[in-house]
Amino acid sequence: MREVWRGLVAFEHRGTGTRLEREAAEWLAAYLEAHGFAPEVERFRAPASWGPEVLAISLALGLGGLFGWAWLAALGFYGFWAYFSGWPRPWQRLFARATSQNVLAEAGEGPRTLVLMAHYDTAKTYFAYHPARVRGFRAQFLSNAALAGLAVPLAWWGGVAGALVGAYFLAQAGLLGWRELKAPYVNGANDNASGVAVVARLFMDLARRPPAGWRVLLALTGAEETGAAGAERLLASGRVPPDAWVLNVDNVGAGTLHYATGEGMLAYYPHRGPLLAAARELEGAAPVAYRLAYFDTLPFARRGRAVLTLIRLAGGVPPNWHWPSDAPAGVRWFQVEETFAYASRLLGRLLPLKEG
Numbered sequence: 577m578r579e580v581w582r583g584l585v586a587f588e589h590r591g592t593g594t595r596l597e598r599e600a601a602e603w604l605a606a607y608l609e610a611h612g613f614a615p616e617v618e619r620f621r622a623p624a625s626w627g628p629e630v631l632a633i634s635l636a637l638g639l640g641g642l643f644g645w646a647w648l649a650a651l652g653f654y655g656f657w658a659y660f661s662g663w664p665r666p667w668q669r670l671f672a673r674a675t676s677q678n679v680l681a682e683a684g685e686g687p688r689t690l691v692l693m694a695h696y697d698t699a700k701t702y703f704a705y706h707p708a709r710v711r712g713f714r715a716q717f718l719s720n721a722a723l724a725g726l727a728v729p730l731a732w733w734g735g736v737a738g739a740l741v742g743a744y745f746l747a748q749a750g751l752l753g754w755r756e757l758k759a760p761y762v763n764g765a766n767d768n769a770s771g772v773a774v775v776a777r778l779f780m781d782l783a784r785r786p787p788a789g790w791r792v793l794l795a796l797t798g799a800e801e802t803g804a805a806g807a808e809r810l811l812a813s814g815r816v817p818p819d820a821w822v823l824n825v826d827n828v829g830a831g832t833l834h835y836a837t838g839e840g841m842l843a844y845y846p847h848r849g850p851l852l853a854a855a856r857e858l859e860g861a862a863p864v865a866y867r868l869a870y871f872d873t874l875p876f877a878r879r880g881r882a883v884l885t886l887i888r889l890a891g892g893v894p895p896n897w898h899w900p901s902d903a904p905a906g907v908r909w910f911q912v913e914e915t916f917a918y919a920s921r922l923l924g925r926l927l928p929l930k931e932g
Contacts, residue, residue: 633652635746656720701761820882830911833861
């Protein structure tokens with residue numbers, strides 16, 4: 577595990593669509609090939625950042641409120657709700673201007689499929705993730721959602737209130753523009769080199785003792801930080817059957833281990849399936865209804881697939897979340913190992929392992 581983690585954190589960052597994300601994917605593929613697997617690097621179009629689409633949504637809300645254009649405010653509100661609920665948007669391909677890639681490998685064979693998933697890309701920072709403010713992230717987001725909803729009737733009625741809400745969203749668009757131009761990417765030692773290390777080790781262990789009747793798919797996804805685009809591409813590829821189990825690992829380098837019972841910033845999608853049932857019965861992790869952001873499981877959960885995500889939290893948020901302090905020094909390696917041990921016990925309860 578540590579070799580995989582060190583290989584990833586050696587990159588300054590792994591931002592979606594950047595040269596370093598591509599080189600990190602190539603490094604992962606070479607690592608898997610050196611260990612006897614036949615990895616596939618699957619390239620796809622993705623947004624380089626979530627900022628431009630959210631900036632455009634903010635502009636629609638802002639201009640709609642400022643000038644009393646209710647139709648534009650309504651379009652902005654739909655975009656806000658759809659984006660943060662993981663719904664398809666008719667314009668989203670316009671923002672998919674970068675090339676990202678998933679790194680895939682398989683072991684075992686049989687009619688059932690287990691997907692071990694973790695994203696290797698990293699995010700840009702933003703002022704909302706500052707350690708002094710990050711615990712209020714959810715409250716700030718809900719305030720934005722409420723104002724986005726109010727922007728429509730206020731634009732319809734006109735007046736000072738509508739103009740003030742419009743000015744608020746125009747200021748937000750300006751901050752997002754600053755983020756795109758100036759904010760650096762984080763190293764991502766916790767988010768999510770730690771998760772990649774865990775699922776890579778799980779995959780290699782299962783490849784040595786493949787479960788009878790099971791195909792194990794390792795999916796190291798790109799572009800998670802820009803709308804779970806890598807997971808969406810994996811789902812669209814047809815490589816994950818409807819009855820597959822998906823175990824996702826994200827941010828497990830520090831904090832208290834949790835398993836998600838569901839996720840969603842606005843619309844909420846419960847997790848379900850045997851992995852969740854086993855986690856409820858296994859000591860070592862606490863349940864959490866994750867409303868802070870989304871995981872790569874979101875596209876699967878939205879369609880009712882059997883999924884589970886493991887994450888570590890401190891004070892309700894991932895430690896060093898999207899902040900420059902998400903560096904190797906912030907990872908507690910014994911907690912990465914404890915996460916691996918928990919995931920191994922979880923899978924051991926469910927899978928018939930071959931002797932060997």
